[in-house]
Amino acid sequence: MRKASASGGGLHPEEAYVIALRVDGLIPGLYHYRVQDHKLTLLTEGKFEEKLIELLYHQYFARGLSVGIFITARFDKAWWKYRHSCAYRNVLLDIGHASQTFQLCPTSLGYQTWITGAFQDIEVDSFLGVNGSIEGTIFFVGAGTGELKAIDELTLRHLASR
Template sequence: MYINPNLFFLIKDGQFIVWDYLHHTQFTLEPDYMERLRLWAEGKVESLSSIDDELEEAQLIAKEPFIQQEWGWDDLSKIFHIGTRDIAEHLIGLSREEWIESYLAYCNTIATHPPAFHIKKEAEIKVPLPTPDLSLLDQEKYYSVVKRRKTNRYFKGEKISLDILSALLFVSLGPLHEKWSDLEENGLQILGRRKSFPSAGGLHPEEAYLIALRVEGLTPGIYHYDSVDHHLTLIEEKFAEEELIPLLYGQYFAEGLAAGIFLTSRFEKGWWKYPHSRGYRMTLIDIGHASQSLVLTATALGLDTWMTGAFSDSQVEKFLSLNCSTEQPIFFIGFGQGHSSTLEPHMLSQLSV
């Protein structure tokens, strides 16, 4: 017999559990079953026992070897990726009516307890943003914007106007749509708001924290962007710009930015609608869409952009005063006037020696 290589063991609620992440099954293990699996794992089984029949039925051991997936990362990502594959196979082959019935039945089970969709920050100081001047986006054709977008690692340290910032936030992350017309016209309940980019289940778990460094008429500081009312809320005023780069694991390309945005994700929205770990994949994809919306809009407004997912999560949490494990920082996008350079001059000189 062969032991299933897709197992991990965890201790939960006073029980010892084996989790088969390939078949999405979990079993509480009594000591003799645990011991038996250990013997199989170590290749020390001398003769079959009645426990083996049960282990085989549970697919924890098998007569044929298990197919081993090729995997170049560590086990954590393997557990996550394989453990979130093929989770709704029962939906394959449903008729249209059956599919709708199954979807609505699921929605009814969660409809009673939706999370708060729009969170207003309690802070004292609200900073209004100018009415977005959308003509600022008329300078360049779409194809040219997409083609010109490039990661820039050498910023000039110049200021941008509040009008540019306002247009950037409004178009990329803000309340473009007054209504969710085709749903509202049919009398359906609306929980969230649409934005310029799609989001799994319409949840829009992203929140944006602006790190204002060089914006005319805006005191440098950390602000939360209210994506429904299109204003900023001050979180922390006048931090030292030098604080930012260590948070980004020393990536000094952030020097000279006009501003940056940390995109966080409010996990509780996903926990509500997509409670399986596969929902975590959607959360990351959502942030990717938000980021693309930001960088394309920034490019269309004549700005250069730089981005990173490499930062100290716990220090960024403190920096943004998040104080809450349900909302986590995922990505940072910096923007400003730049030299449109893939490499910053010091690094370039080291590379060209």
């Protein structure tokens, strides 16, 4: 299957867990993206904005997102082919390519994007229902038309007072 992002060995170890917050036509909730048939599978219905902010170490940038995606790595996909330390490096590079491709797509449509690697690992893996040693969360990307700035007013005032 051809994809828009590069992948070491063509393995594409990335998985996408989509948190639909404000998406027309989608029930708010947690979804898994199945690349094989290009479909979203609803895992848990619910409004998870506050949970998401908590999982992201209370980063306020997540408030107002339309959609967020936790990108996980299926380490087992790389380990069967590369039985050495390069497997881990290739997985990380692949996740970087996938996250960059994600950011380019919404940006080209006029949406704002945001990316972070700061989240509560064990809690996020539990929320997604993944086993952290075989499949682990690497990155979070989000998009939307939010009203929040990259630096909030409180931080700007603090910086200006220095």
